[in-house]
Amino acid sequence: MGAHVAWLVRSSASNLIFTLFIILSSAVISYGEGDADALLKFKQSLVHTGALNNWDPSKSPCNGTKANWNGVLCTNGYIWGLRLENMGLSGVIDLDALARLPYLRTFSFMNNDFSSPLPDMKKLGKLKSFFLSNNRFSGEIPDNTFAGMRSLKKVYLANNNFTSKIPSSLASLPKLLLMRLDGNHFEGQIPEFQQKGLRIVNLSNNNLEGPIPQNLQKQNASFFSGNKNLCGPPLERCEAARKTEAPADTKPLKAALILLAILLGLVLLVAVIIIGIYIVKRRMNRTEHLRLQSSLGNQSNSPSPKTRTPRAATTEHAKSTKKADSMKLSFVNKEKDTFDLQDLLTASAEVLGSGSCGASYKTLIMSGEALVVKRFKQMNKVGREEFHEHMRRIGRLNHPNLLPLVAYYYRRDEKLLISDFVDNGSLASHLHGNHNAEKPALDWPTRLKIVKGVARGLLYLHNELPTLAVPHGHLKSSNVLLDQSYEPLLMDYTLAPVINTEYIHHLLVAYKSPDFVKHRQLTRKADVWSLGVIILEILTGKFPTFYLTQGNANDAELKAWVNTIARENEVFDEEMRNTMNSQAEMRKLLKIGLACCEESVESRWEMEEVVEKIEEVNSR
Incomplete structure (x- = not known):
């Protein structure tokens, strides 16, 4: 009897759990359907929606962290953001529809054609950031538009047609970090922004007047340029500005004197016009070069790799010809075309290191995106068209084990390559850095995963670039980055065609292979040799010191490093974990490395x- 009662209890509990499972499943399904309905209702208010044709109601917008619909950003099956940029969209932004997305925290509709007044943003009270720059929004923004948005950190409304005063509700946002209102028609005085965490407030090119609030006086001066009636730090003192205003009765006399001075100046200008143009051009070129050095860091002038904010040259930069072709970034990844050279010049730059090819800097641009800018020294002999063509060729490469190029910058004496920042570090740092509980040594399955990813990326380069003697040319552990899942990303690949030939054997690893050292012979198998070195380095934990040799590596040193590994019995890295039952597979990989x-x-x-x-090698 007792057993029968116990069975009934267990049966009832099972039925209850099953019922709860059905209810929760139904809730999840209805939630996903609600997201789709909300987005489709939002789409109805838009015009020119061809880019959103794959918004299919028969599919869920999100599948885990993967989006099934264009422009949707997902995490754990939820919609947390929308990125509908450069799509030619217009119409009205239906915030009531977006408010039905409970986990929506950010959206970007930059570089479209919206021309309505700004919607009532406080309807999305949990929003953390929004980006509406480079549209045609117009009209006044009511004072209470942002009231109650306590989570809002980033506001981008630059380059629209807004008028009247800056809404005071912006000044009361407790978490505001970045704000761009530049390129509008805002007028009146700047509200008193009291937030302690404010990093960037760009109000340039408006019709603002009066003193700059004290909490904004440490911002860069360029963020207030183009407002002729603003005064106070970091601009001219307000007292000095008032003194420059002429009394009404002296204005005609001063106008006559100014006209006379202009006429005299024109006479002198005609006499020296040719010399003047030459001097101005020369100074502009020199100023731009020095500005780029100070903005992105000049290793030779830096006593130590400390974080710095290269904003000193920004004022001069704002006065120079911003539309000049020589100051444009060239994007090979159009999805990333949301920043420009000025964003890099005004961003803080942290020196990551200085390698054989040049110095690398981490920059955090105003959108909050982290980028790596690499400055190359020995490319000044390559022609403009040749460089552009090779960069476009690199930009077309697409493989999960290659770090993609985002953009590049060309001047005859200045070359920059820009890519995303990968915050998990390089393979070299994981193999040879200090290990502890927070950063343990790589285990055997992870090391094998890295070897396979590096090999696949290298094979892809060989297949896609059949005409190059060495498709990678610079493969070493410090040029292999690891993402958060320890998937390897090859960097600094395919540089040989644009590096000055007299320096190439000093800079690139492939030119230190035995075949080049002994016979000056360079083949695609130099990449194979570099892959073999990485395999041995991963298995043994030993650093190949001949990488540090300037110029040609010593042939005897190369042989000794490889031969030492080949004859040692206890060859595998003692810090390598999860090696039980894997010795045979590890030795199989060791033989492959030696064959390379x-x-x-x-x-x-x-x-x-x-x-x-x-x-064919398995982790067990």
Whole structure:
């Protein structure tokens, strides 16, 4: 009887759990359907929605962190953001529809064609950021438009047609960090912004007047330029500005004197016009060069790699010809075309390091996006068209194990390559850095995963660039970045065609391979040799010191490093974890690495064979 009662209790509990599961499942399904309905209602208020044709009501907008609909940003099956940029959209932004998305925290509709007044943003009270720059929004913004938006951190309304005063509700947002209102027609005085965490407030090119509030006086002066009646730090003192205003009765006399001075100046200008143009051009070129050095850091002038904010040259930059072609970034990834060179010049720059090819800097632009700017020294002999064509060629490469190029900058004596910042560091730092509980040594399955990813990325380069002697040319552990899931990303690839030939054997790893050191022979198997070195480095934890050799590596040193590994019995890195029952597979990979490091080019394996053999290795 007792057993029967116990069974009934267990059965009832099971039925209850099953019922709850059905209810929760139904709730999840209806939630997903609600998201889709909200977005489709939002789409109805838009015009020219061709870019949103894949918003299919038969599919859920999100599948985990993957979006099924264009422009939707997902996490754990929820819609947390919308990025509908450069789509030619117009119409009305239906905030009532967006308010039905409970986890929406950010949206960006930049570079579209919206021309209505700004909607009542406080309807999205939990929003953290919005980006509406480069549209045609117009009219006044009511004072209470942003009231109660206590989570709002980033407000981008630049380059629209807003008028009247800056809404005072912006000044009361407790978490505001970044605000861009530049390029509008705002007038009147600037509200008293009291937020302690404010980083950037750009109010340039409006019709603002009066003193700059004290809490904004440490902002860059360029953020207030283009407002002729603003005064106070960081601009001219208000007292000095008032003194420059002429009394009404002296204005005609001063106007006559000014006209006379202009006429005299024109006479002198005609006499020296040719010399003047030459001097101005020369100074502009020199100023731009020095500005770029101070903005992005000049390793030779920096005593230590400390964080710095390169904003000193920004004022001069704002006065120069911003539309000049020589100051434009060239984007190869159009999805990232949301910043310009001025954003880099006004961003803080942290020196990441100075390698053989040049210095690298981490910059955080105004959108909050982290980028890496790499400044190359030895590319000044490559022509403009040749450089542009090669960068476009690199930009077309697309593989999960390549760090994609975002943009580049060309001047005859200045070359910059820009990519996303990967915050998990390089393979070299994980192999040779200090390990602790927070940053343990890489285990065997992870190391094998990295080897396979590096090999696949390298094979892709060899297949996509059949005409290049060395498709990568600079493969080493410090040029392999690791994302958060420890998937490797190759960087600094395919640089040989644009590096000055007299420096190339000093800079690139492939030119330190045994075949080049001994016979000045360079083949695609130099990349195979570099891959073999990385495999041995990953398995043994030993750093190949000949990378540090300037110029050509010592042939005996190369042989000694490889031969030492080949003859040692206890060769594997002692810090490598999860090696139980994997010794046979580890030795299989070791043999592949040694085969890649064969001194004879003829005996060394082809890339396709190497990758095929690596794919056969298992973690157990």
